[in-house]
Amino acid sequence: MRDHREIGQALDLFSFQEIAPGAPFWHNNGMVIFKELEKYLREELDKNGYQEIATPIMVKKEVFEKSGHWEHYRENMFYFDNPRDEKEHLIIKPMNCPESTYVYNSTIRSYKDLPLRLAEIGRLHRNELSGTLGGMFRVRQITMDDAHIYALPNQVKKEVVLFIAMLDRFYALFGLQASYVLATRPEKALGSVADWDKAEKALSDALAKARKKFTVAKGEGAFYGPKIEMHLNDSQGRDWQMGTAQLDLVMLPKQFETYYTAEDGSKKLPWVIHRAIFGSFERFIGMLLEHTDGKLPTWLSPIQVEIMNISEGQMKYAGQIAKKLRKKGVRVKLNNANESIGKKIREAEIRRIPYIAVVGDKELDAGTVSVRWYKEKENKVMPVADFAKRVLKEIKEKAA
Ligand SMILES: [Zn+2]
Incomplete structure (x- = not known):
């Protein structure tokens, strides 16, 4: 695409x-x-x-008469007469x-x-x-x-x-x-x-x-x-x-x-x-x-991180991470829909989300997230604080 x-x-x-x-x-x-x-x-x-x-x-026609555009560029302009004052001609x-x-x-x-x-x-x-x-x-x-x-x-x-x-x-x-x-x-x-x-x-x-x-x-x-x-x-x-x-x-x-x-x-x-x-x-x-191909640098991405839980057990944990990142100014989407993690990841990839952060029981117990960055194939498991630091640094530096 x-x-x-x-x-x-x-x-x-x-x-x-x-x-x-x-x-x-x-x-x-x-x-x-x-x-x-x-x-x-x-x-x-x-x-x-x-x-x-x-x-x-919107300005009076005389501006663009003076500039020469009215004479040479007229068909490229939108213009009209003021219906409330026939002597007033206006140009967009x-x-x-x-x-x-x-x-x-x-x-x-x-x-x-x-x-x-x-x-x-x-x-x-x-x-x-x-x-x-x-x-x-x-x-x-x-x-x-x-x-x-x-x-x-x-x-x-x-x-x-x-x-x-x-x-x-x-x-x-x-x-x-x-x-x-x-x-x-x-x-x-x-x-x-x-x-x-x-x-x-x-x-x-x-x-x-x-x-x-x-x-x-x-x-x-x-x-x-x-x-x-x-x-x-x-x-x-x-x-x-x-x-x-x-x-x-x-x-x-x-x-x-x-x-x-x-x-x-x-x-x-x-x-x-x-x-x-x-x-x-x-x-x-x-x-x-x-x-x-829509993979914008993180600082420009409408959603920078999407957090998703594998099952209901980590719903609260996922929500807490989302809240923490949002507070720091990261644009986060929390995806706690009751769907398979495979489907959630595929959809986030189609939407070119730079960071997909998955939490399951292992991550919940360890206080970590499993992170997939759109420029790397491998997932990385890291503490939430480290993840936040990495994303914030990338945004601040406007990294490509
Ligand atoms: Zn100019």
């Missing part, structure tokens, strides 16, 4: 319903994964000097970029305020054709781990180095190796050649500083700036473009007049880095489920 939709069903993570094409219904187990990823992300944002913002999902945002500039412009910025890193876990909607929708890989409702870094041109290199370190830390958690591509100036490009040269150098210097080998995709940058793409190779040998750092030399800053006051008192436009670590939560979770 390697289709994330099947894995999602087996693990009770999410479902797709006819009433909402291209938008998943997250069940509680799926939300656990989602929340753990958000938590990880927010810790990283805090440690790296980002500010988290949240901008409206397909991206966060334009709105971040309103936060930037909410006060006067000086060069001393830069770099300003505005992050948003944004809920976006894009009007994909219903025939092209497919599980988590092509959705209409997208949750992006987005950020816009407003920086002085000479700050870009350092910002990108910091960002690459964030990518490294994140993908190492899953034992995934990243490769990098630098996409450079296309034939039709906005901005001066001198700026482009400087921008491309900043990105390639950042990659060198981070000791990353990279290939150059000549002429494949966006018309408003070069970008770095991070690619992954999953366990199926597939290539995924995940992280990006897109440099924006002219578009967003110019359209939305995001000035700062320079040291000499003049007004200047910063460069903007649009960057995302995994791009979309939906796509990343789908990829991860297929990459791991």
